[in-house]
Structures are given as C-alpha cells and as structure tokens.
Amino acid sequence: MRSFEEILQLCEVDLEFYEAVIELESRESGKDFDSIYASMSFILDAMEQSVNSAIKSDFKGRLMKDEAQRFGEYISQANDLLSGKLIAKSSHIALSVSQYNSSMGRIVAAPTAGSCGILPGLLFAYNNLYAPTRDALVMALIVAGGVGEVIQKRATLAGAEGGCQAECGAAAAMGSAALTFLKGGSSEALAHAAALTLKSVMGLVCDPVAGLVEVPCIKRNGTLVALASICADMALAGVRSVIPPDEVVDAMRQVGRALPESLxxxxxxxxxxxxxxxxxxxxxxxxxxxxSEI
Incomplete structure (x- = not known):
C-alpha cells in the first residue's frame, strides 16, 4: 500500500480503514484476512508484555536512570495534571518502554526501536482509561500499521535516512490515527490525523548523544504522545490538513533527504x-x- 488515497478509495466502497489495510496487505502478501489479523493480535500481545515488563523494571541506561519511575510517581500523586490523564499515562508508558529498550529489554519496534514507546503508550493508556474491546485494540494496531506502511513506502522510517521525523514522527502519526479510530473517527479523519501529526514534526532531526538511543530519543517518545493526541482530537473535530496526507508524506521524504548527514x-x-x-x-x-583487554 503506497498511499492513503489507495486505502481511502477502498473505504469509499464498503470497508473500514483497518479492513482496507488488510485487503491491500492480502493482495501484496497472499495471506488471508484471518492470518493477517492473527499476526497483528500476536504483536499486540508482545507489545502489552513489553509494557508490563517495562513499568516494573529497574532501568540501567548509561544516560537515563529513573526518569520514567519519577514521572510515574508524579502522575499517581498529582490531583490536577496539566496535560490530562490520557497524555500523562501515555507519556509514562512511552518513557518506560523506551528506557526498557535502552537497557536491552524486549520491545516491539513500532515502527523502530528508537520510537518504540509512542504507540504502546497511546494504545495502553487508552485501554487503561476507556477499556475498549480487545478486537478494537487489534484493529487500531492494524490502522497504525497501515499508516506506517504508507510512510515507509513513500518516504522512510529510518532516522539515518530522514531524521527523527521518520522515527518518532512516524510513530506519533501512527498513534494519532489509532486513537482517532478508537474514538470512532471516519477513515478520512484517520488519514488526516496522521498528516496533521507529520506536519508538526517536519524536519525533526536525529541527534543521539554518544550514539545511544537514550538522549534525546526517550524524552521525545514521552512528549510526542501529546502531539499525537491533540492531532487526533483536531481530526475528530473535522480539522483537515490543507495539504493532502500523501503529499505531506512526500514532503517529509524531501525534507529528510535535504537534512545534512550530521543530523x-x-x-x-x-x-x-x-x-x-x-x-x-x-x-x-x-x-x-x-x-585488547577483554
């Protein structure tokens, strides 16, 4: 699936966004609906296990120590969170999973290891607050996967090619579309939630300190859940990207190529x-x- 337009054309007939994603994946891979759905269900299980392990873990990163734990304690004690419950919980999970990754914990690259906290943060914070059905979460993950596939095909998901807009930016776009789906948004709204998110991180550079996926990567995971959430709300309200979603992704590709190697x-x-x-x-x-000394 190379475009949002391709997905939305199927949705105009009689399919939901996630069904259109599965249909296009089935055409490309030859797998049937049930096997694709089962694979995504397995990934959701792995992601949930990663979240549960991350929140309980004692991190031992080189640059990041107990930031996730500190933030978790803060949100459990705060009576009036400035960012609201969904964003705060999403951020705590995102920080935890990212730190867990930096200490060699088992995570789901979503879409990359450096951006692994954003999507599980949004999905499982939403699950904690709103208790959707498991099927709904699997469908939301399929929606996110479809968005990631379009970005990968039209641009890139690699920081080495396109900067952090291609990693954390793509993850936030995937998460924003997933949230929009969970809140009952239209297929058009899902695509525009992703586009609004990508527009807001256009040109975000990839500049890991000491070459480690810790600073600023982990905190970007923790903050971009907020962007994903507000873009989902905007899309649900009927706000649309003036630039079509596919053209936004194309612009992201061009910007990524224009970034100097140093970034x-x-x-x-x-x-x-x-x-x-x-x-x-x-x-x-x-x-x-x-x-020589080892």
Whole structure:
C-alpha cells in the first residue's frame, strides 16, 4: 500500500480503514484476512508484555536512570495534571518502554526501536482509561500499521535516512490515527490525523548523544504522545490538513533527504555535539575496556 488515497478509495466502497489495510496487505502478501489479523493480535500481545515488563523494571541506561519511575510517581500523586490523564499515562508508558529498550529489554519496534514507546503508550493508556474491546485494540494496531506502511513506502522510517521525523514522527502519526479510530473517527479523519501529526514534526532531526538511543530519543517518545493526541482530537473535530496526507508524506521524504548527514543519526550535529554531550560521550568511552583487554 503506497498511499492513503489507495486505502481511502477502498473505504469509499464498503470497508473500514483497518479492513482496507488488510485487503491491500492480502493482495501484496497472499495471506488471508484471518492470518493477517492473527499476526497483528500476536504483536499486540508482545507489545502489552513489553509494557508490563517495562513499568516494573529497574532501568540501567548509561544516560537515563529513573526518569520514567519519577514521572510515574508524579502522575499517581498529582490531583490536577496539566496535560490530562490520557497524555500523562501515555507519556509514562512511552518513557518506560523506551528506557526498557535502552537497557536491552524486549520491545516491539513500532515502527523502530528508537520510537518504540509512542504507540504502546497511546494504545495502553487508552485501554487503561476507556477499556475498549480487545478486537478494537487489534484493529487500531492494524490502522497504525497501515499508516506506517504508507510512510515507509513513500518516504522512510529510518532516522539515518530522514531524521527523527521518520522515527518518532512516524510513530506519533501512527498513534494519532489509532486513537482517532478508537474514538470512532471516519477513515478520512484517520488519514488526516496522521498528516496533521507529520506536519508538526517536519524536519525533526536525529541527534543521539554518544550514539545511544537514550538522549534525546526517550524524552521525545514521552512528549510526542501529546502531539499525537491533540492531532487526533483536531481530526475528530473535522480539522483537515490543507495539504493532502500523501503529499505531506512526500514532503517529509524531501525534507529528510535535504537534512545534512550530521543530523541523520550520525551524532555529528544537534544536541549530540553540545559541550555537555561531548563530556558525557567521553565519560562513557572511558568506562569501556579496549577490545585488547577483554
């Protein structure tokens, strides 16, 4: 599936967005509806296990320590959350899963390891607050997968190719469409939720400190759930992207290619070359034994 237009054309006939995604996947892969649905159900189970493990885990990252735990304690005690329950819970899960990934925990790349917290954060925070059916969650995951597939086919999901707009940005777009689906939005609204999200992160660079998927990656996971949520609300309200969703993805591809190499996961620009980042990198390297001494 190379376009939102292709999905929406099927939806205009008699299919829901998730059904159109499965139909197009079936045409490409030769798998039937039931096997595709079962595969996504399995992925949802793995994602849920990752969330549960992450929240309970004692993290041992090199640059990030207990930020997720601190935030979890804060939201459990706060009476009036500025960001609201859904965003705060989503952010806590996103931070937890991302930190779990940085400490070699088992996660679902959604769509990448560096952006692995955003989609589970949104899905399982929504599940915690609204208790949708399991089928609804699987369908939402299929919606997210369809959005990710379009971005991958028309642009990229790799930070090394397109910057963090292609990783955390894509994950947020996938999550925004999934939320819009769970709230009963139209197929058109789903596509525009994704487009509104991508427009808001256009040009986001990939600048990991010391080459690790920790800073600023983990906190970007924690903050972009907020963007995904508000874009879903805008789409549900009838707000539409003036630029068609497919053209937004095409623009994202062009912007990604225009980014200098220093801002595409090489740790040669952005936050990765600040004085503090250089100090942290030296500290980390000093703790690593040379191969000859191993």
């Amino acid at each position: 595409r996961e090489t740790s040669k620009g952005g936050l990765a070359i600040t004085p503090k980042a250089r100090t942290l990198e030296k500290d980390i390297l000093s703790q690593i034994s040379p191969l």
